[in-house]
Amino acid sequence: MASIPTYFISIFKIPASVANKVEKLQRDFLWGDGRNKRKIHYVKWSDVCKKKAIGGLGIGCILDKNKGILAKWVWRFGTERGALWGKVIVAKYRINGNQLLWFGSLSPTDSFFVKAVNNLWKEGSISAVLIEEGFGVVIGKEDRADFWNDIKWNSRSLKAAFPRVFALAAKKNGPTLEFGRWIDAK
Structure with a gap:
């Protein structure tokens, strides 16, 4: 049913x-x-x-199911890096494939699917807050999390949590991979 x-x-x-x-x-x-x-x-x-x-x-x-299933597409976009469907979305809608999350730009010619997924991220909406709180970033060797925006400190991005440090930073954007070096812990 x-x-x-x-x-x-x-x-x-x-x-x-x-x-x-x-x-x-x-x-x-x-x-x-x-x-x-x-x-x-x-x-x-x-x-x-x-x-x-x-x-x-x-x-x-x-x-509620509708919002949850559409939000899963955003999650899959961030986790299934080499998936064919993700490559098609990146190419068709000119989205940055290195992003952790899917923030596409809306145009009148976009499909209903892209519009539905993008509407989840409307600023201040309940679904955007829930998705934001539900996502956790795990740092690894091939990480594509944006250092200043995706990494959180007390539920706020590093950029928002440490605005003075961000203002002094020479590099304002990029994946965490570009902000240091990976040391394998044994």
Whole structure:
């Protein structure tokens, strides 16, 4: 019942009106409602949508699933460095392939997929805050994390946490690989 729209919400941002209609179809199916006949609903829809572990059926909210699945594309972009799909996105939308996260530029000709992923990052939005807090940077030999922007100190970028040091820095951007040397710890 919940897996039917999954393919579409993994590529497109679902409009709230469509999400409401899909959830209505799910509710009607579960409760046996028809066009002319409405039955008594003994359980609230919000309870049905809860995880199975806490007494629900695990259906979930379609709008939340949509944001989560689109956010996973951003995560995959940062972790699957050599993937063909990532190379296609970089080439087609002229995105810097060395970035840790996907911050594409929007134009009227961009696909619905690119627009949906970019809309997750609107400044001040709840999804942008959650994605930002959920990402952690692990430094390694072939790291592409931006030193001043991606590395965090007390939930703030190094640039924001240490503005005076940033102002004095000779190198203002680049991956952490360019800010020192790698020493293997044994």
